[in-house]
Amino acid sequence: MRKRPGTLPRTIAVTAIVTSMVWIGLGAWLFNRHIVAEHDQAGLVADAGLQQPEPRGAQPAGPDPADYPALGIPVDRVRIAASGLAIPVAGVAQSDLVDTFADSRAAGARRHDAIDIMAPDGTPVLAAAEGTVEKLFVSDAGGKTIYVRTPDGRRIHYYAHLADYAAGLKEGETVARGQVLGIVGSSGNADPEAPHLHFAIMATEPQRSWSDSSAALNPYPLLGGR
Numbered sequence: 001m002r003k004r005p006g007t008l009p010r011t012i013a014v015t016a017i018v019t020s021m022v023w024i025g026l027g028a029w030l031f032n033r034h035i036v037a038e039h040d041q042a043g044l045v046a047d048a049g050l051q052q053p054e055p056r057g058a059q060p061a062g063p064d065p066a067d068y069p070a071l072g073i074p075v076d077r078v079r080i081a082a083s084g085l086a087i088p089v090a091g092v093a094q095s096d097l098v099d100t101f102a103d104s105r106a107a108g109a110r111r112h113d114a115i116d117i118m119a120p121d122g123t124p125v126l127a128a129a130e131g132t133v134e135k136l137f138v139s140d141a142g143g144k145t146i147y148v149r150t151p152d153g154r155r156i157h158y159y160a161h162l163a164d165y166a167a168g169l170k171e172g173e174t175v176a177r178g179q180v181l182g183i184v185g186s187s188g189n190a191d192p193e194a195p196h197l198h199f200a201i202m203a204t205e206p207q208r209s210w211s212d213s214s215a216a217l218n219p220y221p222l223l224g225g226r
Contacts, residue, residue, distance in 0.1 A: 078090075078126060078177070078178035079092070079093065079094065080177075081094065081222065081223045081224035082224055083222045083223070083224070084129070085128045085129055085177075085219075085222050085223055086126055086127065086128050086129070086177050086178050087117075087126075087128075087223055087224075088117065088125055088126050088127070088128045088157075088159065088197060088199050089117045089119045089123055089124070089125060089126065089184060089197050090119075090123055090124040090125075090126055090180075091119070091123065092117055092119060094223065094224040096117075096118075097115065097117065097220060097223055097224075098115065098116070098118075098220075099115060099218070099220040100112050100114070100115050100116050101113065101114065101115055101216075101218040101219070101220055102218075111216075113200060113216035114158070114160075114198050114199055114200035114216070114219070115198075115199055115200075115218075115219050115220050115223075116196045116197070116198055116199075117196055117197045117199055118194065118195075118196045119184045119195065119196060119197065120184065120195065121163060121183075121184060121185055121186070121195045122163065122183045122184065122185075123183060123184040124180045124182075124183060124184075125159055125162060125180065125181050125182045125183060125184055125197055126177075126178050126179065126180060126181065127148060127157075127175045127176065127177055127178060127179045127181055128148075128157050128177070128199070128219075128223075129148075129150055129155075129157065129177050130150070130151060130174070130175065130176055130177050131148040131149050131150045131151060131155075131157065131174070131175060132148065132149050132151075132172065132173070132174050132175070133146060133147070133148055133169065133170065133171050133172065133173045133174075133175060133181075134147045134148065134149045134156070134171065134210045135147040135171060135210045135211075136165060136169070136170070136171055138187075139188060140188060140189065141160075141188050141189050142160035142161065142187075142188045142189075142198065143160060143161045143162065143185070143186075143187025143188025143189075143190065144160075144161070144162040144163070144164065144165065144182070144185070144187045144188075145158065145159060145160040145161075145162065145188075146158070146159040146162070146165070146169075146181055146182065147210040148175060148181075149204075149210070152206070153204075153205070153206030153207075154203065154204060154205065154206065155201060155202065155203060155204070155217075156201070156202040156204055156210055156214065157199070157200075157201055157202075158198075158199065158200040158201070158202060159181060159182065159197060159198070159199060160188065160197070160198035160199075160200075161184075161185055161186055161187050161188050161190040161195070161196060161197065161198050162181075162182040162183060162184070162185050162187060162197075163182070163183045163184060163185025163186070163187060163195075164182055164183055164185065165181070165182045166179075166180045166181050166182050166183075169181060169182070184196065184197050199219055200216060200219065201216070201217040201218075201219050201222065202214040202215065202216055202217070203215040203216075203217055
């Protein structure tokens with residue numbers, strides 16, 4: 001029987017289309033099985049309470065300097081002096097500290113009794129030691145200030161000229177060494193062109209108030225200054 005002209009090419013074309021559809025369908029089926037298998041494996045890992053390994057090259061999560069107004073200030077570690085105190089400004093090294101404890105203030109009327117730790121606006125201010133926030137106080141001289149009493153009640157750490165407090169910080173709160181208390185600024189009588197943390201340590205007694213007079217201790221050697 002003679003085939004009509006054009007029948008053979010048409011048959012070849014139809015066969016090619018059908019074959020392509022078969023391979024496409026088979027590929028989709030295999031792909032779906034692969035995805036389902038991956039999901040099942042992830043579910044088994046989760047059910048077993050195990051953590052899947054991080055992709056190659058992934059870094060462990062840590063504090064992000066972009067969370068703070070002062071970009072580029074390293075806050076991934078707290079520098080601890082031999083005394084056990086943390087340097088209370090992120091990114092400041094012991095070699096950066098300057099001993100201004102005995103400097104005069106108010107045209108020579110009084111001694112500084114603290115050190116000024118220079119840092120850009122917005123640099124995180126850290127708790128030098130564990131303690132309890134005894135007072136958040138705003139004054140003409142110190143601006144936004146924080147008084148933190150150590151657990152034995154015999155030391156008060158004073159942080160002044162802050163631009164702001166850490167979100168949620170409140171009186172009566174227990175803070176850990178290295179915890180962010182606020183950010184560096186120039187509130188109070190500080191020079192806006194020279195933002196810094198005014199940090200003081202006061203020797204006191206457990207029964208005495210944060211506002212009672214006390215003996216000032218020089219923070220410079222306690223923070224490992226050179």
